[in-house]
Amino acid sequence: MNKPKKAAILSLLFMGLGQFYNKEKIKGIIFAAIEIFILINIPYFTYSFWGLITLGETPQYFYNGLAYGDHSIFLLIQGIIAVLVIFIFILIYILNVTDAQRTAIAREKGIKPMSFKSFVKYSFDKYFPYIILTPCFILMLFLTVLPLLFSISIAFTNYAAPFKLPPKNLVDWVGFENFRNLVNMPIWNSTFIGVAIWTVIWAVLSSVTSYFAGLFLALLINAKEVKLKKFWRSIFILPYAIPAFISILVMRLMFTGLGPINSIVVSLGFERVPWLTNSTLAKVMLILVNIWLGAPYFMALMSGILTNVSNDLYEAADIDGATRFQKFTKITLPLVFHATSPLLILSFTHNFNNFMIIFLLTSGNPANPAYRYAGDTDILISWIYKLTLEQNQFHMASVVSILIFIFIATVSALTFSKTKSFKEEDLMQ
Known part of the structure; x- marks a missing residue:
């Protein structure tokens, strides 16, 4: 198996492994940390996707001043946020694989991997517009796309007075x-x-x-x-x-x-x-x-x-x-x-x-x-x-x-x- 293919498969199995294989430790640690963060929060994402699909099963109630049960609108928003986070993770995952493969191809040609400091400088020189636009892209996702998706989602529910207003009542998906x-x-x-x-x-x-x-x-x-x-x-x-x-x-x-x-x-x-x-x-x-x-x-x-x-x-x-x-x-x-x-x-x-x-x-x-x-x-x-x-x-x-x-x-x-x-x-x- 050639080095580019091996590096790509390693990064595909777990983020950062391809970078470690290419002897880029800092990049490998960063990518691995991102995947570890996602894995640690699997229960959160599982609950969020469950809430997005069901919109809750038990109407919210209060006992001893504490709220129990499900709030359909909160679950909907939380589920959309989880979808957007996973979307960003997928983009980083693809970047991780392509980066490992590209570096391995360079190694096969006899080009030594850049140090992390050199890589950062190279990235800013070549991809400066993308780096500057990335924070704006993330803000757009959560400040524009998120409300837009939420508004569209409401059209497929029965969220309305008097019988389907959380927290007293749950909201249901009703399709078209x-x-x-x-x-x-x-x-x-x-x-x-x-x-x-x-x-x-x-x-x-x-x-x-x-x-x-x-x-x-x-x-x-x-x-x-x-x-x-x-x-x-x-x-x-x-x-x-x-x-x-x-x-x-x-x-x-x-x-x-x-x-x-x-x-x-x-x-x-x-x-x-x-x-x-x-x-x-x-x-x-x-x-x-x-x-x-x-x-x-x-x-x-x-x-x-x-x-x-x-x-x-x-x-x-x-x-x-x-x-x-x-x-x-x-x-x-x-x-x-x-x-x-x-x-x-x-x-x-x-x-x-x-x-x-x-x-x-x-x-x-x-x-x-x-x-x-x-x-x-x-x-x-x-x-x-x-x-x-x-x-x-x-x-x-x-x-x-x-x-x-x-x-x-x-x-x-x-x-x-x-x-x-x-x-x-x-x-x-």
Whole structure:
């Protein structure tokens, strides 16, 4: 048996043995210590995997101030952590085998194994990006992937009030039952479809109106006839500079039933207008307030793009007898859209999950008796908020979250790939 194969088999049998065979004692000790740690904690991993599969067998109870029994959610989280730890261990295990084999191949060629100090220096020189990214990768696993896996897992359980809330009750795996209920049960189905349709309408209208309102302001400010351009840009950027949280709350106070806007309306001899309590008006107000908040951003962005458009294009168009509208549609809009289309897509994805403006301005109201735990202006993300923090319907909230992710990921990937800026970048690579 040749040395590389023997070293690989030894490291495969027990981490570090291949390194000892290659006379790399410190590396062998480190790899062996990692496997010993895993072996010592086998009972922990066994219990964690049992908890992940069963979600517990005995509901939690208290005796003499101490908790006994199983908490399904704790077991679920613990099980996911165990899976991630084993995943990291498998990666290290593969690294251990390949390292032993690579060193043995070098030995066969007459190259002496490096000292541990030399190996560390060599690794930092050759694999510095990977070494620096590894802590970030581990943090991502436990701070991003772990919550994501937990949220996805909840969609396949019956974790909901009133009968399946730990610690008093255990939670069970139910497979795709929640997905079927969302489709087949009228109360869930009608709510989901109604809220989803409004969410898409809201995301499209709020993005497009802010985009073109910003473009309109940018065109006005960049017009030759307008003086003091910096002054006007500074004025119109103020709504974006003020925290949106404050602006939305001010708008809500202004347009309430007894607010100053309705006071002016009454003083003019008209009846109070239900700005935020009528379904249609509330949706219109959401769009208008979003324009107030979003248009300045696009204005500032497009002002910079418009200043870089060559005047030669417009002069050539003037010679050809083009009108202002033709110059706008054939020159200005294509150039601006080419540079900003990815940002328009990002604006759509942001507004699709724009929880803050919905929650602060209307709280999802007015109420809709035909909906389950949702109002007329609720979008999917605000409905999820109500399902979780107000109604404890965690299972259905998780299902809706998964569907949002699938939709947003699909739309973003398809639209990004169709933009000219994306295609040009791909060609450059």
